[in-house]
Amino acid sequence: MRISKSDIPTKIDVPGAVARQAVDFGDPSAYSSLGAEYFSLGAGTDIAPLLAGLADDACHAPHWGFMIAGEVVVTYTDGSEETCRDQDLFYWAPGHSVRVTEAAEVILFSPAVEHGAVLDHMLATMAG
Numbered sequence: 008m009r010i011s012k013s014d015i016p017t018k019i020d021v022p023g024a025v026a027r028q029a030v031d032f033g034d035p036s037a038y039s040s041l042g043a044e045y046f047s048l049g050a051g052t053d054i055a056p057l058l059a060g061l062a063d064d065a066c067h068a069p070h071w072g073f074m075i076a077g078e079v080v081v082t083y084t085d086g087s088e089e090t091c092r093d094q095d096l097f098y099w100a101p102g103h104s105v106r107v108t109e110a111a112e113v114i115l116f117s118p119a120v121e122h123g124a125v126l127d128h129m130l131a132t133m134a135g
Contacts, residue, residue: 038118068122077111
């Protein structure tokens with residue numbers, strides 16, 4: 008799920024301040040504490056090969072985040088895709104992979120234990 012800044016409903020709009028709020032944007036209550044992550048990803052980066060060996064060869068940690076810059080395509084295990092671009096808020100449900108089509112700067116908030124296990128798997132895969 009992604010939403011561009013202009014599509015986030017305005018909750019407060021007064022001189023000098025605008026607050027936008029997207030409600031029902033995923034539920035973290037079934038997970039461990041959240042970790043904050045900052046990713047710098049080069050164009051052409053595709054994490055799919057690094058996820059091989061995980062259930063459905065996918066990341067099963069949910070992510071909430073913000074695209075500072077760039078563009079990524081998120082592919083879900085059900086075959087659906089969505090493209091996230093700079094200034095988008097997003098929620099990536101469990102069961103996904105990411106491919107970078109334009110160099111990206113991304114902030115993620117993810118369950119620390121669950122996503123840590125995925126990152127450890129990716130590191131081990133890179134180590135061969």
